[in-house]
Amino acid sequence: MTGHPTQTPPTPEDDRSGSVSGTSAWGRLLRMGRPRTTRANAFAAVLALGLGFAIATQVHQTDSSGLEQLRSDELVRILDDVTQEQNRLADDTRNLEVTRDRLVSGAGSSEEALKSAQDRLDTLGILTGTRPAVGPGVVITVDDPSHKVTAALLLDALQELRDAGAEAVQIGDVRVVADTWFADADGGVQVSGELVHPPYVVKAIGDPATMASAMDIPGGVTESVRSQGATSTVEQSQRVAIDALHSLQEPRYARPVPSPSK
Amino acid sequence: MIPLLGLVAGVLVGLLWGPDVPLFLQPYLPIAVIAALDAVFGAVRAVLDGIFNDKVFVVSFLANVVVAAFIVFLGDQLGVGSQLSTGVVVVLGVRIFSNVASIRRHLFKA
Numbered sequence: 001m002t003g004h005p006t007q008t009p010p011t012p013e014d015d016r017s018g019s020v021s022g023t024s025a026w027g028r029l030l031r032m033g034r035p036r037t038t039r040a041n042a043f044a045a046v047l048a049l050g051l052g053f054a055i056a057t058q059v060h061q062t063d064s065s066g067l068e069q070l071r072s073d074e075l076v077r078i079l080d081d082v083t084q085e086q087n088r089l090a091d092d093t094r095n096l097e098v099t100r101d102r103l104v105s106g107a108g109s110s111e112e113a114l115k116s117a118q119d120r121l122d123t124l125g126i127l128t129g130t131r132p133a134v135g136p137g138v139v140i141t142v143d144d145p146s147h148k149v150t151a152a153l154l155l156d157a158l159q160e161l162r163d164a165g166a167e168a169v170q171i172g173d174v175r176v177v178a179d180t181w182f183a184d185a186d187g188g189v190q191v192s193g194e195l196v197h198p199p200y201v202v203k204a205i206g207d208p209a210t211m212a213s214a215m216d217i218p219g220g221v222t223e224s225v226r227s228q229g230a231t232s233t234v235e236q237s238q239r240v241a242i243d244a245l246h247s248l249q250e251p252r253y254a255r256p257v258p259s260p261s262k
Numbered sequence: 263m264i265p266l267l268g269l270v271a272g273v274l275v276g277l278l279w280g281p282d283v284p285l286f287l288q289p290y291l292p293i294a295v296i297a298a299l300d301a302v303f304g305a306v307r308a309v310l311d312g313i314f315n316d317k318v319f320v321v322s323f324l325a326n327v328v329v330a331a332f333i334v335f336l337g338d339q340l341g342v343g344s345q346l347s348t349g350v351v352v353v354l355g356v357r358i359f360s361n362v363a364s365i366r367r368h369l370f371k372a
Contacts (some may be wrong), residue, residue, distance in 0.1 A: 019311050032309050040316025041264055047323050048268035049275075051298045056276020056289050061283045071344050104266040 015089075062204035126168055129175035129246030133168040137240035138212055140221075140235045144198035150230035151182035151189045157202060157221040164214035166204040168242045172196035175244040198230075208236035289338060290331040293347060294352045298323055298328035303361040310368035330354070 020028055067075060105112065125131030140157065142149055158176060161169055169176040174191040181191040188197040204211055212234050215221050225232040283291055301323040308314040330350055336344030366372065 019368075019370045020370050021310075025310050028309060028312075029306075029369075032314070038316065040320060041318045044265040044316065045268035047298070047320065048265035048302075049272040051295065051302070052269040052272020052300070053276045054272075054291060054295050056273045057281055057283055058295055060276065060280045061288070061291070073344065240340075 081120060122235070127177075129168075129244075130248055131178040132241065132243045132245065133205055134239060134241045135205040136169075136208050136238045137166070137203065137236075138208050138215070139235045139237060139240060140200075140202040140204070140215060141235070142200040142202070142225055142230055143232070144200065144225075144228070144230040146229055147187065147198065149189070149198065149200065149225060149230050151184045153204075153221070153224055153228070154189055154200065155182045156224065157215070160214045160221055161202070161204045161206070161211055164206060164211040166206040166211060168205045170203045170242045170244045172201060173244050175242070175246040177246045189223065203240050203242055205240055205242060208238070212236050264269070289343065290334050293330045293334050293350055293354075294327045296351060296358075297326035299359070301326045302355050303358050303365070307361045307364045307368075310365060334359045 067078070067246065070078070126133050142157075154171065158169060158171070158180075171191050172194075174180070174194050174196065176191075180192050185195055188195050189200070190196070215232075215234050222232050222234070272341050301319070304322065305314060305319045308319070334343060334352055337343040340346075
């Protein structure tokens, strides 16, 4: 840095030489301030003009500047601040949303709870076979005059249907549920203890095309049935009614595990 | 008197016009302004010390501005621009304070 002017011996002019203080100092300042038409004074005026202009411009710039003139570390700091603020606000948002959901569900709770309970009841009713079901599906008829179709073959057919997305299945007059079992018997097949005679009629609700093609795959149910000397027909329908019901039994041994939450 | 009028006129022009500082000048202008202020206060002190010289004032004014800007430029190139800017501001601030103190002693004897 260059210093303020400190060198140069006192100028010859009497009124400007020597250190002064007090009143004479004020006087000297006034004398110096008096307009003089020297080139240096003009220079000084120009410099002062530039200085004033620079000050005003910089102040204006500082007032109006956005982020573009900041250095990268300052930008990083600002970004960190903003990120923290954002996280905090996101937390707030989550909390408020939870509160709002609780309030809303509290307001419409009885109606909503009733509706969802009914939906659940319908779903469970179809799953457990306690309620009739209707919907698109297939009706498979296996005609077996020589009693060659075995329980295993029916079980295969059921497995294929479930694999193809069957949601409700009925064999003969027996609703097929989770604990359905098959056994060979004279003159037919036992399904959950009930004797079903040929022709076996299997109704299944699900995507008709998928289930029909699952029956028809090479080595599948249709081919197996044909190899036993029986015939099977698969009929796709947009409305299959499954009206056989399954009566629930209270489980003797299994007990539900209390859910950990609540 | 004339330089003072020039200062006021410059401030007015800057306020009324309000130009944007060009991007390449933005790091240097604040430091240059402070360096120029240092030269101005140094000049006033020199007047009261009786050693004022027009030529010295003009040269020191310009040299202050240029050197201050150069130091900031160098700091930016070396990756310590913000620290060096702070250092320059501190040094110039100390000098301005000491000059003002000297002026005050001259004018008020205190």
